[in-house]
Amino acid sequence: MSGHIWRPLLVVLALVAVLIAVRQIYVPDDFGVHARGYTYGWYRSGSVIDWRWMPLQYQGKESCAECHQKQVAEIRDMPHASIQCENCHGPALDHPSDPPKLAIDTSRGLCLRCHARLPYPSSARGGLRGIDPATHHPDRECVECHPPHHPILDDVRAAGSAQGDLNASCRPCHQKQVDDIVGMPHQIIYCERCHGPKGDHPTDPPKLTIDRTRSLCLTCHDNKTRHNAGRPCVTCHDPHKSSLQFLQFLPSSGEASQ
Amino acid sequence: MMSRRDFLKKTALVLGGVMVPVTALEILKPERLQALRADEAVRWGFLVDTYKCVGCGFCVKACKLENGIPYEADVTRTWVERYVLTKDGAFHADSPLGARDGFTSPELDLNESGQLAIDPEQIDKAFFVPKLCNQCANPPCVQVCPVGATYQTPDGVVLVDRTWCIGCGYCIMACPYGARFFHPTYHTAEKCTFCYHRITDGLSPACVQACPFGARQLGNLKDPDDPVTRAIASEHVAVLKSEYGTKPQVFYVGLDWEVR
Amino acid sequence: MVPEALWTLRDLFVLPNEYVYWTIQIVMYPFMTGLVAGAFVLSSLYHVFGIERLKGIARFALVLSFALLPAAMVPLLLHLQHPLRGVNVLMTPHFTSAIAAFGIVFSTYFAIVASEVWFVYRRHFITQSLLLKEKPHRTFGEKVYSFAYAVLTLGSYDISEKALRTDEKATRYLAALGIPVALFLHGYAGFIFGSVKANALWMTPLMPVIFIVSAIVSGIAFCLLAYIATMEIRKLLARRRRASEGATGHGEEIGGVEVGVVRITARYLIVFLVLAISLELLDVVFRSYTAVKAWDVVKSAVYGHEFRQVFVLQYGLGNLVPLILLLIPGLTVRRAIVSVILVLFGVFMMRWNVVIGGQSFSLTLAGYMEYVLPIVPDSWEAVKEGLIGALGVVTFPLVLFFFLSRVCPVFAPTEPGQSR
Numbered sequence: 007m008s009g010h011i012w013r014p015l016l017v018v019l020a021l022v023a024v025l026i027a028v029r030q031i032y033v034p035d036d037f038g039v040h041a042r043g044y045t046y047g048w049y050r051s052g053s054v055i056d057w058r059w060m061p062l063q064y065q066g067k068e069s070c071a072e073c074h075q076k077q078v079a080e081i082r083d084m085p086h087a088s089i090q091c092e093n094c095h096g097p098a099l100d101h102p103s104d105p106p107k108l109a110i111d112t113s114r115g116l117c118l119r120c121h122a123r124l125p126y127p128s129s130a131r132g133g134l135r136g137i138d139p140a141t142h143h144p145d146r147e148c149v150e151c152h153p154p155h156h157p158i159l160d161d162v163r164a165a166g167s168a169q170g171d172l173n174a175s176c177r178p179c180h181q182k183q184v185d186d187i188v189g190m191p192h193q194i195i196y197c198e199r200c201h202g203p204k205g206d207h208p209t210d211p212p213k214l215t216i217d218r219t220r221s222l223c224l225t226c227h228d229n230k231t232r233h234n235a236g237r238p239c240v241t242c243h244d245p246h247k248s249s250l251q252f253l254q255f256l257p258s259s260g261e262a263s264q
Numbered sequence: 265m266m267s268r269r270d271f272l273k274k275t276a277l278v279l280g281g282v283m284v285p286v287t288a289l290e291i292l293k294p295e296r297l298q299a300l301r302a303d304e305a306v307r308w309g310f311l312v313d314t315y316k317c318v319g320c321g322f323c324v325k326a327c328k329l330e331n332g333i334p335y336e337a338d339v340t341r342t343w344v345e346r347y348v349l350t351k352d353g354a355f356h357a358d359s360p361l362g363a364r365d366g367f368t369s370p371e372l373d374l375n376e377s378g379q380l381a382i383d384p385e386q387i388d389k390a391f392f393v394p395k396l397c398n399q400c401a402n403p404p405c406v407q408v409c410p411v412g413a414t415y416q417t418p419d420g421v422v423l424v425d426r427t428w429c430i431g432c433g434y435c436i437m438a439c440p441y442g443a444r445f446f447h448p449t450y451h452t453a454e455k456c457t458f459c460y461h462r463i464t465d466g467l468s469p470a471c472v473q474a475c476p477f478g479a480r481q482l483g484n485l486k487d488p489d490d491p492v493t494r495a496i497a498s499e500h501v502a503v504l505k506s507e508y509g510t511k512p513q514v515f516y517v518g519l520d521w522e523v524r
Numbered sequence: 525m526v527p528e529a530l531w532t533l534r535d536l537f538v539l540p541n542e543y544v545y546w547t548i549q550i551v552m553y554p555f556m557t558g559l560v561a562g563a564f565v566l567s568s569l570y571h572v573f574g575i576e577r578l579k580g581i582a583r584f585a586l587v588l589s590f591a592l593l594p595a596a597m598v599p600l601l602l603h604l605q606h607p608l609r610g611v612n613v614l615m616t617p618h619f620t621s622a623i624a625a626f627g628i629v630f631s632t633y634f635a636i637v638a639s640e641v642w643f644v645y646r647r648h649f650i651t652q653s654l655l656l657k658e659k660p661h662r663t664f665g666e667k668v669y670s671f672a673y674a675v676l677t678l679g680s681y682d683i684s685e686k687a688l689r690t691d692e693k694a695t696r697y698l699a700a701l702g703i704p705v706a707l708f709l710h711g712y713a714g715f716i717f718g719s720v721k722a723n724a725l726w727m728t729p730l731m732p733v734i735f736i737v738s739a740i741v742s743g744i745a746f747c748l749l750a751y752i753a754t755m756e757i758r759k760l761l762a763r764r765r766r767a768s769e770g771a772t773g774h775g776e777e778i779g780g781v782e783v784g785v786v787r788i789t790a791r792y793l794i795v796f797l798v799l800a801i802s803l804e805l806l807d808v809v810f811r812s813y814t815a816v817k818a819w820d821v822v823k824s825a826v827y828g829h830e831f832r833q834v835f836v837l838q839y840g841l842g843n844l845v846p847l848i849l850l851l852i853p854g855l856t857v858r859r860a861i862v863s864v865i866l867v868l869f870g871v872f873m874m875r876w877n878v879v880i881g882g883q884s885f886s887l888t889l890a891g892y893m894e895y896v897l898p899i900v901p902d903s904w905e906a907v908k909e910g911l912i913g914a915l916g917v918v919t920f921p922l923v924l925f926f927f928l929s930r931v932c933p934v935f936a937p938t939e940p941g942q943s944r
Contacts, residue, residue: 010682010687015639018635019276029615042417045406050425053426054423058460058461061461062467064329064330064474066473088477088478089322093325096329097330119319119322119368120318120320120366120476122366122368123370124390125387126389126390127388128391129319130317131319131367131392139369339540339541357890359539362540362541374537408719408720411609411613411616413612428609430612431606433545433603434621437723438722442541442887446605452606509721
């Protein structure tokens with residue numbers, strides 16, 4: 007057999023040798039067959055370590071409770087207690103080092119995840135109270151009326167007040183104030199919450215008090231503790247109007263129009 | 265005196281001859297053979313309760329932020345599907361953006377076919393089904409990877425080596441559950457990892473932690489006292505697409521026959 | 525926005541991660557390797573079985589097959605998200621995956637075809653090398669050619685009768701060895717799809733067989749088409765040369781396409797075409813008869829959105845019409861050209877309908893996906909996985925073939941005294 011017939015084969019073998027030599031350098035040493043055999047365990051074992059070292063983003067409620075006891079206490083007996091803080095406040099990352107402050111998501115979309123009413127039988131969603139997002143104050147943020155940490159507003163309704171028609175006993179004389187507040191976020195609050203128990207007014211007492219303290223407003227608007235601290239909220243904000251409107255409060259407007 | 269040809273011939277032969285045992289030594293290293301016999305005390309399993317899921321999508325959002333999946337990209341490691349079955353026997357289902365923003369409308373998002381409004385009076389049953397990678401015991405995605413970029417750890421989690429994946433997409437085609445996709449930034453195959461970086465540190469996966477209703481639970485199937493293991497053993501549970509023989513390790517309480 | 529969303533339209537209930545991931549390049553790859561395998565088998569029919577009438581096309585088919593091989597790599601490189609890591613398939617092959625077979629099969633096949641080309645053209649390399657070496661003054665181009673030919677001789681200058689007979693023997697063995705390897709090259713491509721149990725359209729044991737047979741069909745058709753084209757060009761060039769040189773032409777009369785060669789090749793084409801059609805129909809009949817869970821959505825995809833691509837373009841224009849044209853007695857070259865172009869189109873549509881058709885319905889079996897081929901690109905992905913990429917893949921082997929035929933001439937030489 008002539009010598010030349012094997013030359014192509016030699017070329018091929020040389021290329022294979024080059025491939026194997028390159029392989030020694032190119033393929034990491036920890037690449038091979040691992041625990042689950044060749045079919046499911048053919049990999050670079052360093053990859054597992056790469057995955058274990060991925061950075062953590064979410065810390066979890068327990069870590070928030072270390073510093074934010076007030077909010078935790080507020081939310082504890084509420085339906086929202088089972089929601090992770092970071093669901094609304096974003097992942098804590100390395101908070102409090104970085105970032106020093108977490109954002110608060112006040113968008114409608116966040117609340118509608120659960121509270122867009124979907125009347126589904128055979129799903130827990132059907133049991134969640136909700137609204138029709140298209141008709142229920144579509145231009146407002148939910149948190150303007152509904153404080154997320156204590157969504158149940160029972161504590162702002164004084165005991166014994168009439169249910170049903172909005173402030174029925176106050177409306178006949180104080181039509182102007184009732185007209186002012188209807189359509190506003192505070193219409194869900196009963197007059198007595200801020201003006202004290204009615205008693206036998208107008209006979210006795212002839213004039214009801216007006217609680218103008220910051221602490222009253224902060225019961226719901228607890229995100230404003232650092233906002234103009236020391237000043238009564240009513241200096242700038244008319245409680246009968248929208249909380250986002252900056253109006254000078256006129257003390258005389260509390261009097262009866264008749 | 266050897267001719268040049270003979271010299272070249274002999275060198276080639278020697279080199280070739282040496283390559284063979286060197287390669288063999290690599291494949292038959294003692295440590296490797298040792299690893300083949302490793303016995304893990306943990307086998308991760310997952311329990312999903314479809315009765316509890318309300319479709320809020322907090323799990324999807326948490327997963328994206330925890331695992332660095334670009335928020336705007338329409339791909340996700342986990343998602344929630346909505347099923348609405350009506351009295352006329354019709355089947356309706358959707359998963360807008362994988363439920364990244366939850367389900368905030370009673371209308372179903374049918375992609376090119378637009379929005380579908382369904383009369384609530386006509387609904388027989390409607391529910392939500394969270395889905396994620398099933399970390400199968402016989403993962404077809406691992407079987408078809410041509411380069412060994414995806415694999416299964418001894419504790420049962422299927423991972424992808426981002427430094428080795430060539431991006432052929434065979435594993436994505438091979439997954440019957442649609443759990444895989446291409447990461448928009450890394451351009452390698454991507455999938456749910458049960459938050460491997462968290463669970464190996466004793467934390468819960470981001471989706472399990474984020475769920476306010478306890479619809480998702482992670483457990484150790486090798487621990488008989490684990491609540492997940494006990495639930496699988498004592499309650500009526502199901503898995504997705506068992507006919508493919510993939511042996512999924514995600515179990516569903518209340519899995520309806522209409523679920524795809 | 526993920527790149528795949530650029531060319532995927534989703535309808536009804538589709539899982540969030542479902543897109544058309546395997547696009548035009550994955551259609552091109554089996555199409556190109558099919559041409560490779562088919563061309564090689566055609567060449568081997570002469571070298572192994574000694575079918576004399578195929579002699580004229582055998583050498584041509586071999587070089588074409590060799591030119592198509594690197595071209596077959598291109599669709600894969602364009603498709604991979606990390607093309608430079610493509611070498612990982614050779615470095616750490618995972619043989620449980622059909623794609624891993626690619627590294628070994630492709631390399632083996634490459635080695636076989638390259639070796640066979642070497643044995644066939646060895647004498648040409650040696651004579652050319654010696655000729656150029658003897659030349660006293662060489663242009664730069666001639667120096668390059670001289671070096672190339674010298675390297676291509678692989679150090680052997682033996683052109684004795686004995687050596688040439690050994691060459692013939694080696695060619696025969698390699699051609700014989702190459703046939704099963706060529707079949708495997710395409711069978712494994714079919715296995716890639718047929719073994720994916722997750723895809724209701726792909727999963728069938730018939731897939732590797734269908735792919736092999738249609739590859740042979742496309743290879744024969746392509747060779748015939750290229751043969752006719754090249755012969756006509758040669759005739760045109762010879763005529764022009766003769767007209768400028770005057771009436772004293774020497775050597776053989778360039779007669780252009782030989783109808784006999786066309787007719788015998790067409791016979792083989794008919795046989796394999798019928799086989800391919802039968803297998804595909806068998807698959808469809810079985811599916812509709814057994815009507816498993818996925819059948820409803822597959823049926824609505826095939827008979828609905830994909831009807832034009834499957835029945836009109838592939839089965840109709842691509843299979844039935846050319847079969848009738850070829851069966852009509854008295855086959856002319858013109859009719860052969862039309863048939864062969866339609867056959868190639870049909871084979872392309874078959875690849876398209878498998879790859880894209882398999883992704884035309886969702887894993888939910890309650891949704892659909894439509895692939896919109898990017899024509900005017902607005903991103904690099906749209907170039908790679910769009911019309912421009914596809915056209916590039918088709919033209920590249922023709923360019924390669926042109927340059928290859930400078931070194932390995934594909935037609936019988938006109939110099940007297942040389943028989944091959």
